[in-house]
Amino acid sequence: EDQVTQSPEALRLQEGESSSLNCSYTVSGLRGLFWYRQDPGKGPEFLFTLYSAGEEKEKERLKATLTKKESFLHITAPKPEDSATYLCAVRGNQGGKLIFGQGTELSVKP
């Protein structure tokens, strides 16, 4: 059964304190791993798609990496506006649906 586990559930950082969020997955034939950012009461905002182990993508202070078992979302020198819930999702070759993790709630204090 396809499964996604994110850790930690919640993360509190000081402004400028870099850290990483983890997304561990088991899937039958990875077709893609997706990172989304979600602000309270709003829809998820697409950040990155990763397809194969070793792939990396960057956007401003965020960098996503992928191995055969997990993905990391690295946040460098975060700012308060980076506070949000970060969702990881995978699609395997069994059906077309996204399998979401429970999310990591990030809080960045000034």
Place this chain on the structure above:
Amino acid sequence: DTEVTQTPKHLVMGMTNKKSLKCEQHMGHRAMYWYKQKAKKPPELMFVYSYEKLSINESVPSRFSPECPNSSLLNLHLHALQPEDSALYLCASSQVLVSGGTYEQYFGPGTRLTVT
């Protein structure tokens, strides 16, 4: 433009009411989705339309009735809902999956539904 719009933003309805949620996208996507999201939980897939045809129904109760009038529009008709149906309802769209391919889904801002 990666915008998906949803109306209304907020909806309060009684258990005997009939209402509809609307979703629109102009990205040329031919796959559209309805999700339900409870607080502190990830989105939960309800329905998938591909080329305006229903392709996935995740065993959703019949009080939720989806409709895809054309390639840009998606509706969700609501009737005789229960208080536990209160949630954020999200619409998303993507390119249609092809063999060996995958595409990201773009989400709308959601409709906050409260059933009283």
